Amino acid sequence: MWKPLSVPQMHHILDRIxxxxxxxxxxxxxxxxxxxxxxxxxxxxxxxxxxxxxxITQTSHSPMMxxxxxxxxxxxxxxxxxxxxxxxxxxxxxxxxQLSPGNAFLSTSxxxxxxxxxxxxxxxxxxxPPSVIRNRGIRVADGPLIAxxxxxxxxxxxxxxxxxxxxxxxxxxxxxTIIERTLNELVTGLLxxxxxxxxxxxxxxxxxxxxxxxxxxxxxxxxxxxxTRMAQExxxxxxxxxxxxxxxxxxxxxxxxxxxxxxxxxxxxxxPMKRLTLPLIAARTGFASTAALRARFLTVHGQTVxxxxxxxxxxxxxxxxxxx
Numbered sequence: 001m002w003k004p005l006s007v008p009q010m011h012h013i014l015d016r017i018x019x020x021x022x023x024x025x026x027x028x029x030x031x032x033x034x035x036x037x038x039x040x041x042x043x044x045x046x047x048x049x050x051x052x053x054x055x056i057t058q059t060s061h062s063p064m065m066x067x068x069x070x071x072x073x074x075x076x077x078x079x080x081x082x083x084x085x086x087x088x089x090x091x092x093x094x095x096x097x098q099l100s101p102g103n104a105f106l107s108t109s110x111x112x113x114x115x116x117x118x119x120x121x122x123x124x125x126x127x128x129p130p131s132v133i134r135n136r137g138i139r140v141a142d143g144p145l146i147a148x149x150x151x152x153x154x155x156x157x158x159x160x161x162x163x164x165x166x167x168x169x170x171x172x173x174x175x176x177t178i179i180e181r182t183l184n185e186l187v188t189g190l191l192x193x194x195x196x197x198x199x200x201x202x203x204x205x206x207x208x209x210x211x212x213x214x215x216x217x218x219x220x221x222x223x224x225x226x227x228t229r230m231a232q233e234x235x236x237x238x239x240x241x242x243x244x245x246x247x248x249x250x251x252x253x254x255x256x257x258x259x260x261x262x263x264x265x266x267x268x269x270x271x272p273m274k275r276l277t278l279p280l281i282a283a284r285t286g287f288a289s290t291a292a293l294r295a296r297f298l299t300v301h302g303q304t305v306x307x308x309x310x311x312x313x314x315x316x317x318x319x320x321x322x323x324x
Contacts, residue, residue: 002035033067085121090114220259
C-alpha cells in the first residue's frame with residue numbers, strides 16, 4: 001500500500017540533500033506523484049558533493065513510488081547508478097525495466113521520471129548541466145533512458161564518483177575543478193558509448209569551440225598557451241580545432257590575443273599611482289613581448305597605448321570638471 005509523501009517527509013529529503021532554501025519556498029509540485037509505503041517506516045539518507053556546476057548525490061531510502069507528473073524541468077541531467085536493492089524504472093515508449101545493482105539510467109526530464117522500489121535501495125546520481133553535454137555536440141533525447149548493457153566505462157564512472165563521494169575531506173579550488181572536468185568527460189563518454197548517442201558535426205564543432213574558449217578565458221595569461229598546446233589539452237587534432245574556429249569566422253590565435261588584450265587594457269586603465277609598466281603588463285597577460293602587446297593593442301583599439309592613455313586622461317578630467 002502507498003500513501004502520498006507528507007510535507008515533513010518532503011522537508012526531511014530536502015534537508016538531507018541540502019538542495020533547497022527555506023521550507024516555505026519549496027513548491028508543492030516538486031514531489032508531485034511521489035508516494036511512500038504504509039508498511040514500513042519512512043527513511044531517507046543522503047550524501048552530496050558539489051564541484052562547480054556538477055554534483056554527486058548518494059541516497060539510501062525505504063520503499064518509494066514515483067509516478068509521471070508535472071514537476072518542472074531538471075536543472076541538470078541525472079545519470080544514476082543503482083548501488084543496492086532492486087528498482088523498477090519506467091523508460092521511454094512505455095517500457096518498464098527492472099534494474100540490478102550496477103545498472104545505469106539517465107533522466108533528462110523530471111516530468112517523465114517514474115519508478116518504484118519495494119525494498120530499501122541505494123543509488124548514486126551524477127548531476128550534469130545540459131550545457132556541458134550540448135557544448136560537446138551531443139543531442140540528448142528527452143525522458144528517462146536505461147543503459148542497454150554494462151560496459152567498462154560504466155564501472156569507471158561509478159568507481160570514480162563513489163570514491164569522491166566517500167572522501168572525508170571536502171575539496172575546493174583546483175582539486176574541485178579537476179574533479180568537475182573529469183566527471184563531465186567521463187559522463188560524456190558514457191553517453192556516447194553506452195547510451196548510443198552520436199555527435200552531430202555542426203554541434204560538435206560548436207562544442208569544441210566552446211570548450212576551447214573556456215580554456216582561453218581561463219589560461220590567456222599563460223605565455224605557453226598556443227593553438228598546438230590547446231589541441232593537446234583538448235584531445236583533438238590541431239586541424240579540427242582550427243576548423244571549429246574558422247566556422248565562426250575567427251581563429252584560435254586571434255581569440256587568444258583578444259583575451260590577453262582585454263586583461264591588458266584593464267591594467268592599462270588603472271590609475272597612474274598603481275599603473276604597471278608595459279613590460280610587466282605584457283608578462284602578466286601572456287604576451288611574448290612588449291612589442292607584441294603594442295601591436296595587438298593598436299589592432300584592437302585603433303590607437304597606441306600612449307594615445308589611449310591620453311584620451312582616457314582627458315575623458316577623466318572632463319568628467320571631474322562636470323562633477324565639480
